[in-house]
Amino acid sequence: MSESQRQGRIEIRDLVLQYRNAASPAVDSIDLTIEPGEFMTLLGPSGSGKTTTLNLIAGFLQPTSGTIRLGDRDLVSVPPSKRSFGMVFQDYALFPHMTVFDNVAFPLRRRQRTRTDVRTLVNDVLDRFGLAGFESRKPAELSGGQRQRVALARATVFEPSVLLLDEPLGALDRKLRAQLQSEIKKLHRELGLTFVFVTHDQDEAMFLSDKIAVFNKGRIERVGSPTELYDDPGTQFVAQFLGEANVFDGSVEEGGDYLWNGERLRGGAASGDQSLMIVRPENVRVSEQADVAPEWNAVAVQVLDVSHLGSSTRVDFRFGDGTNGTARLDADPTIALRSGDTAWASWSPRSQRFVVPDREPAAKVEVAA
């Protein structure tokens, strides 16, 4: 492990940013530890504080209180130019009046590297990003993907200990996005740097990250690996932001069962505030008869829509309490269910999870930012 890698641990403690005339803080008592070499994604809807947190780490904003440390150095009083973080911006922020070469050489020249050093390092990094031959082009003469690569080259050429990425793929179309996601993942593996990546796209977060911090209303709801968060989201917000969830608003019975809409469901293992039960759509089966496995829970539903998505079949339905639910089944083009049918939705109690309900009454979270 190199020196810069060891230095790459970021510790955020009790970070608050309160704007003068805002009712609630933009960032509200955030604690987050980012290990050296980790790919940490700050995920959340727009206005949840994720980009603000990144800007606090980068030094573009000053916190109202709290600390940000890099290794054993306190960063709060260090200006952005002295933090030596690479940063990739949403709209690339390439200097339009400079060539690709001059853009990438910019951080090296600010560090007073010799001309020979600059030339060697820039050419190496341009090679790595497949940009050899584009040295003398201006950013306007590049495609979106190429601009993105120049931005990545510029942000890593000076070997920063941490790379900050602010929704770097937001402006690209779906196909290019997928391709650059793979490139970013590969880059992370090769460089071994700490990556802090901001996105509102849960699939992107799941695909790229070692760890995800889910933001909601200026706070971090939960931090964990993608599988941890998906499998055991802990809160209703995380459950619905990372994937879809069928939500049951009931209560735990003395005997350990879960009482919901007048029905007794097996396996109510809720604890503390975690009063809502969720089941992921892929764990739900839908059939016309109630002939389900003996230990499973089954409730009657009314089918709203059946959609064939190629690799899977999606059934949307309404529960007895009026809320909507979804099941994702293996692709079944011959499925007999039709809109308006009454059917049975069933699932294993082992796939049930209990979560803390949203502070505001259960509302479908707006995923699009």
Add this chain to the structure above:
Amino acid sequence: MKLKPWTPLGIAVILVSVLLALPAVLIVPMSFSSGSTFQFPPPGWSTQWYENLFSDPGWRDAVLTSLKVSAMATPLALLIGTLASLGLFRMTQKLRLTGMAILVSPLVIPNILIALAAYAFFLRMGLSGTITGLVLSQTCLAIPFVVIAVSARLQGYDRSLTAAALSLGASAFTAFRTVTLPLITPGIVAGAVFAFVSSFDELIIALLLQGPGAVTLPVKMFDSVVEEADPTITAVSTLLVAAVSAVILLVQFGWISKDPQNKKGQA
């Protein structure tokens, strides 16, 4: 869309262009007249009015005074106007609009009022009839042109470029010098041209603040028409039209085609 010349719109465009440009075009043959009055067409050809312009100390001093005043007022207006624009750019919308209105007010207030105020004030300060007085008042008139041109340029400036420069290790000043300044330079150049032309051309304030050794070219031209109907003014005008046209053409073809922000818009 391509404009065809022989449509009603085309004819209107040609008419307006002719009306705007004709006086400037007629001045040129008149300045080479051999007659001693404003006659058109000229009775014969000579360069006597040009000779007069450069040999008569009154005209020569007026040209030099005007050049001196403009050459000092322009950089002053550039400095103040550019800094003010950068400051406005960082303010909230409300403050920005207020500040903008104040800085641009010399364009709205009748020049004669500014001239009277400057005259009364400078008289007390001992600046009336001095080059310094002229420079200060012309600077005040030129600032709006700089603020408008530079602010327009800053509107298209992407703030994340400054953030990027900072994150890459540039100090705030270096970020300004290497990124912001080159990108707003076309605005500064345009502002400089307008500032120079406006102060070189200004009559009313210069008229009130004139004094021995502080007579600008427009004042001299005004006097020559009012007092002696001297055709030297046609020679001066021809040179002014040529000089200003040259500068404006240079800016249009030299700067805008090399403009990185413009290119970005086309991509």
